Amino acid sequence: MNKRERIKSKIEQAAMDCFERYGLDKTTLEDIAKAVGLNKTSLYYYYRNKEDIFIEVALREGEKYITTLQETTIAKDEIEECISFYLESRFNYYTQILNMNRVSVETLTKLLPRFFELYDALMRREKEFLTGLLSDAVKAGKINMKTPQEVASVLINFTDALKHNVEQQAILKREQNIDYTQSLKDIKTLVTLIFDGIKN
Known part of the structure; x- marks a missing residue:
């Protein structure tokens, strides 16, 4: 697994944890970024939303x-x-x-x-x-x-x-x-x- 794939995997796990905790609607990109230890702008490099x-x-x-x-x-x-x-x-x-x-x-x-x-x-x-x-x-x-x-x-x-x-x-x-x-x-x-x- 290369660096990009490792980061995507961390983002995805953090996002799914947030979705389960808050629900998809109430989860923000800021929540996901905070959970994974990145800034919100960095998330856009991997995902649109x-x-x-x-x-x-x-x-x-x-x-x-x-x-x-x-x-x-x-x-x-x-x-x-x-x-x-x-x-x-x-x-x-x-x-x-x-x-x-x-x-x-x-x-x-x-x-x-x-x-x-x-x-x-x-x-x-x-x-x-x-x-x-x-x-x-x-x-x-x-x-x-x-x-x-x-x-x-x-x-x-x-x-x-x-x-x-x-x-x-x-x-x-x-x-x-x-x-x-x-x-x-x-x-x-x-x-x-x-x-x-x-x-x-």
Whole structure:
């Protein structure tokens, strides 16, 4: 790790500590600079704003979480259980990150465009993982499915769309908190509907 990477790592750790303590909205760049022992101007050499720090760290942590989640998912017995567990777990993880750091609806509006820009690679990896699970289940004669890749894409896109729809509704209604309860129920319903149609 070179000097720049070491400093970025210190900034990120200090920032996440501040976000957890004060919430993303109330944390200032001055708070982060003070925590890491730099002046505020120095932070601009590494990051444009606190939102960029949050997104970069959240996505990197997300990649680690997804790797562990995929290992846990493979250990499940039935394909429907695997898919349901994976989709619900990743959904809960992303919502917990926002809640843990007390991200307001207003700040979420700023975060989403940059998040989508960086999230593509991770989403492709997730779709490949689900494609593999479904393809293996087809080969084993557990399910009857002609296009595992397309179904994997629908599952990830649908669960993400549910999450983002709830967030966009909250933004439009200027709600302080986001309730994801119905979205989780909808994910379960989708999985049930798909597997009721493809079980052998």
